Amino acid sequence: MSPASSGPALKPTASPSLATSARPVVDPAPASADDPAEAPEAAPEQVPDGRSTRWDSHRAARRIALVHAARKAVHRGGPEISMDEIAAYAKTSKSIVYRYFTDKPGLQLAMGEAVVGQMAEALREAALTATTPRDSLRSMVAVYLEMIEHSPNVYYFVTRTAPGLPFLDSMIELVAVPFAQEMNTSAADAAAWGAGAVGFVRGSGEWWLENRDAADAPTREELTERVTAWLWGGPVGVLAKESRRTDLT
Structure with a gap:
């Protein structure tokens, strides 16, 4: 419960069932053409009123959905699961996952914050x-x-x-x-x-x-x-x- 230390070697276990939590788990939707992560960023002065807010809300919701999907994938596949496997479980591409979380430690940090x-x-x-x-x-x-x-x-x-x-x-x-x-x-x-x-x-x-x-x-x-x-x-x-x-x- 303090910052992670080396500690004894732990034995990961793979579970056959999906993780549940005190909060409902949202199944992520596949990435689509409307996903702002797949669209080029527009300069602020070129964004019509309300569009930036809509994209921000979409990105936030998509990020939450990807964290939920990753959590389920890790629960099933174990802590050594690859980013390719996580992306496949989320029904999206690894490049999209990287756009939202930069790298695997970024995804781990986001999931840790949720936990x-x-x-x-x-x-x-x-x-x-x-x-x-x-x-x-x-x-x-x-x-x-x-x-x-x-x-x-x-x-x-x-x-x-x-x-x-x-x-x-x-x-x-x-x-x-x-x-x-x-x-x-x-x-x-x-x-x-x-x-x-x-x-x-x-x-x-x-x-x-x-x-x-x-x-x-x-x-x-x-x-x-x-x-x-x-x-x-x-x-x-x-x-x-x-x-x-x-x-x-």
Whole structure:
């Protein structure tokens, strides 16, 4: 959950089914003559009123559709899938995909941003519906593990091979909230703990993805409870004891 690190070698899995998500997945339409990516760019002074806005909207919608198609293709074909295979799945040409995303890392970054956005929404909802700070932390751990289990191939694609992707860095503040609520601590302490917690949860989750088929591996639900207990009873418990000792002196 911190910026991607080398980490242990992970084992991509190919899934026979299409990826689903909390949001409806839009099937991309084939590129057509009306696709602005296939038309030459006009100078601003040569574009009639409203045409630029229409093309911008079309490009944005087409880009979203291509990200959805790529996500499905990666879910099926694995994180090492080629751009040719992604373009074929999207029913378009590789040159069109490159026009929208420049290169494969650009597509990986766009897909990663979509995944992070979806996860952020689910984590915020989990935090808002929890009744206690500890339950909030547990809910967020559960959401993360559930989402990476749903499509390991997509997770690997956006975290292992997209350079510069700050995967889940935006989650540090959310994860730090339960800690800050419980400890009434400084923003710096909460941020430091949040960063460590994000890294810990991500590391535990990636280990589990690689080892979940082992006979003695915990279930996702068991790992959720253990990670929550380790995080909450570790630094939170230590600082709580220190706080109580300070109050008594």
